[in-house]
Amino acid sequence: MIFTASVSRGHHRDTTKTGDSRSVSTTKTVREMLRSRHQSTNPSPDDLVFPAPKGGYMNDNRFRGKIWKPVLESCGIDYQKPYNLRHTGASHAAAGGASLAEISEQTGHSKKVLMKTYLHAIDRKCLFVDF
Structure with a gap:
């Protein structure tokens, strides 16, 4: 997309x-x-x-209260801000081997911000190569 x-x-x-x-x-x-x-x-x-139920733009506060919280509760998941999905997605991509360039393109973050924010998700052993 x-x-x-x-x-x-x-x-x-x-x-x-x-x-x-x-x-x-x-x-x-x-x-x-x-x-x-x-x-x-x-x-x-x-x-x-994804328009609002009555048309137009979806209100993020209404989404959080009417949709997001009930879905989390029904799944037995403690409340998390919807924005956390962004961090989770980027962290999983990094841990799964996606390059910083690929993640940067998808999130819109600079590679520097990605390194600072998501590097902890990468298996650091793979960063060191024996020669």
Whole structure:
């Protein structure tokens, strides 16, 4: 998927926060879910992927209270901010062997920020090579 615009707190931007479009890899399950949603709604290019129930932009506070918290509770998971998924995804990608360049492209972070924030997720033994 390629992101070229963003919405934050109900405010639409014609670019992403950094001004750079970014490509994000997804799992096969996510791709199939999005493809199915696309086929069932037949959207126009300007339609939102996940609009609010009554249309328009989704309110992050309402999402957290009405959707996020109940889902976590039903799964027996202690509350975590939705933003934590970003850190978890990048950490799992790093631990799984994704390059800093790949993770940087998907998150929009510089490689320096990634090293500082996510390096702990990498098996440090793999960083040292015997010659």
